[in-house]
């Protein structure tokens with residue numbers, strides 16, 4: 001996996017690759033395992049002291065991961081088509097409802113222009129399609145300085161409006 | 166009306182900058198056409214048959230004279246000097262150049278306007294009754310709630326890539342539904358329960374290919390929970406709505422597939438997590454927004470009955486106009502006036518820049534500098550003194566706004582159709598014009614009473630043909646334009662989808678068919694019976710028999 005952005009910065013030495021979708025290339029050494037495989041083998045994984053990463057396809061829901069979240073380091077949401085917006089809700093569930101503290105990474109087909117909305121939903125790492133798009137996405141991460149709604153990072157604008165009074 | 170503060174303004178300005186950068190990247194070849202598409206649609210920009218089309222939001226139909234004048238200026242500068250008011254209380258430019266769109270948006274931002282989410286698979290402009298706040302039959306003014314929904318939905322990070330477009334409407338009156346809430350993805354009806362304001366919530370209504378009436382998912386939602394409840398519905402839809410077939414992707418299909426009870430359970434389960442969380446409205450915020458919608462500075466007046474009676478006696482044309490185009494007002498001595506944008510020879514909803522400036526001037530002189538756009542594609546001056554009506558009538562006549570046809574067969578509702586729209590099966594504007602030309606005897610049309618005739622150029626139903634008392638739908642038969650006619654649709658509290666009469670007709674037959682339908686009505690009508698009631702009473706058979714007697 002290349003073309004990576006993490007917490008707003010470009011990253012060039014990331015170890016993760018998507019098991020079942022990608023080949024283990026250099027410097028990739030850590031497999032992100034499919035959620036079904038992880039759930040099957042969760043005992044072995046959680047008993048070990050391995051660093052654990054799981055990936056979800058567009059149809060996988062994150063709910064079943066809830067009991068194991070504090071043992072997971074990274075959850076990848078994989079998008080086959082950028083128009084499929086389910087991952088926005090999944091990221092919010094993971095971050096805001098289940099309180100997942102680790103990395104939420106977006107992989108697959110998405111536009112640099114969508115990164116800002118995903119970031120507001122709690123995604124903090126983006127494996128972009130190309131190096132060029134990763135550079136564009138870094139620049140487009142926060143096109144707005146005000147937001148009406150609450151999100152993974154801030155309160156609603158109306159709450160801030162009233163505090164400002 | 167709502168006035169932006171520094172936050173609202175900054176957001177709209179930043180949206181212009183964002184779109185300018187996206188357009189530039191597309192023009193530089195760094196953004197593929199199919200990837201620019203959802204981005205430009207989220208800003209109201211279509212690429213149409215002849216040119217791009219830009220849809221500008223008029224939130225819940227409310228417009229200031231200054232804003233209307235700006236639209237007129239922009240239409241002169243960047244378009245052909247006219248604009249088209251739509252059935253969803255928006256306004257469209259039909260010929261802007263792509264390169265100019267960022268400039269148009271910057272111009273709109275100067276007068277607190279934008280094109281955010283006027284298209285695309287996201288939450289669209291919230292609509293309401295064009296007479297909100299001025300009629301006597303309201304539980305409460307729906308406009309503050311529309312504005313709260315506007316802010317909540319604007320650039321909502323979670324719901325910008327829904328399975329399909331999403332439309333919300335709010336109705337404030339218990340007696341009539343002038344916002345057609347049962348035909349929206351979410352319809353909100355205001356309820357007063359023992360002094361507490363809240364909403365009855367309908368989900369899954371809609372027109373288009375599979376017309377359905379919305380189903381009730383909540384009988385009373387206390388007002389402060391409005392936004393978290395909407396979040397819950399949208400999340401259930403975003404995660405579960407179909408994405409494999411765009412004709413099955415609207416929320417109505419999900420509600421139908423799950424059944425309303427299971428759908429409600431899912432929403433309630435989701436809402437249990439969101440209720441009382443961030444987004445729960447505070448009294449302070451509700452009041453902040455509501456203060457933008459307090460009554461204007463009305464004079465203390467009596468109703469001008471005598472004066473109006475004298476004027477109407479002397480000028481029968483004024484009487485006819487008053488009968489159709491003037492509505493009673495909650496405030497004594499005032500009235501709400503509809504300026505008709507339906508005139509024989511002009512496409513319904515079209516307005517030239519000169520007319521827009523005239524309308525802006527009339528608003529300034531007679532109605533506290535505000536206007537409304539109705540879903541019937543007309544403009545409304547909501548707060549006119551009754552003793553100024555006669556003067557206004559003359560001024561409106563001079564500007565071509567006084568056709569006394571509101572709510573009649575002549576007040577045709579019509580989408581842009583095959584003349585402008587790339588999706589069309591058939592033209593709609595020439596059909597509207599032919600019908601208006603046939604029924605141009607306004608005395609006759611008046612006697613027919615209330616009658617909605619709606620025309621759509623294809624199944625997408627932008628002209629809302631399903632809920633027209635008479636509906637006309639353009640269909641394609643082996644490359645030829647045909648029209649399907651339906652009867653008995655109703656957008657009000659008795660929400661109903663019209664029934665198709667039978668095989669479709671060629672363009673040149675449509676006027677004759679409508680004429681025969683009207684003939685049957687006139688012959689069989691009881692005293693002053695509205696058309697819709699007569700159709701209900703008589704059923705389709707007599708109409709069918711007459712219409713298909715010899716044309717086929």
Ligand code: SF4
Pocket residue numbers: 580581582583586587588589590621622623624625626627628
């Ligand atoms: S109904 Fe069809 S033809 Fe008419 S505007 Fe909508 S998409 Fe275009």
